[in-house]
Amino acid sequence: MTASWLATTAPAQGTNLAFGGLRADTSQPVEVTADALDVDQEDGTAIFTGNVVVGQGEMRLTATEVLVVYKPDRSGIDRLVATGKVVLVNGPDAAEAEKADYTIDSGIVIMTGDVLLSQGPNALSGEQLNVDLATGTARMTGRVRTIFMPENGSPEEDG
Structure with a gap:
């Protein structure tokens, strides 16, 4: 009997996937x-x-430090750059990940450095995760590794 779990390594071009099960409303206020x-x-940070x-709607980002970069005309936030134990x-x-760069207007979050994505019992890891909060989609790139769990939630052992 073979194990019913699967661990794969995908090619470097990347893997597209759903993220969040719902779209985030990127027009909602950002609370920090x-x-x-x-x-x-002086430098608008x-x-x-x-x-x-x-927090922004249903989305939550936590980190040790977050740099807020304002738009050049100071009319609002351009980007948030999170570092240190980013979730x-x-x-x-x-x-x-180790770092996340969130561009507010586009709703794009780029996560880098030992990225690990958990979706229920399944996990994916890679070098970079690009999340589009507006569409609820993501793309993992760089040596992608995926582990799928069987429906019962635990891998079967060979017997």
């Missing part, structure tokens, strides 16, 4: 909470540090 905030009026939580959660899916 943290232990501390430092603002630099703000740095949130310590237990940072970013992005949207609906039932969660992704972990």
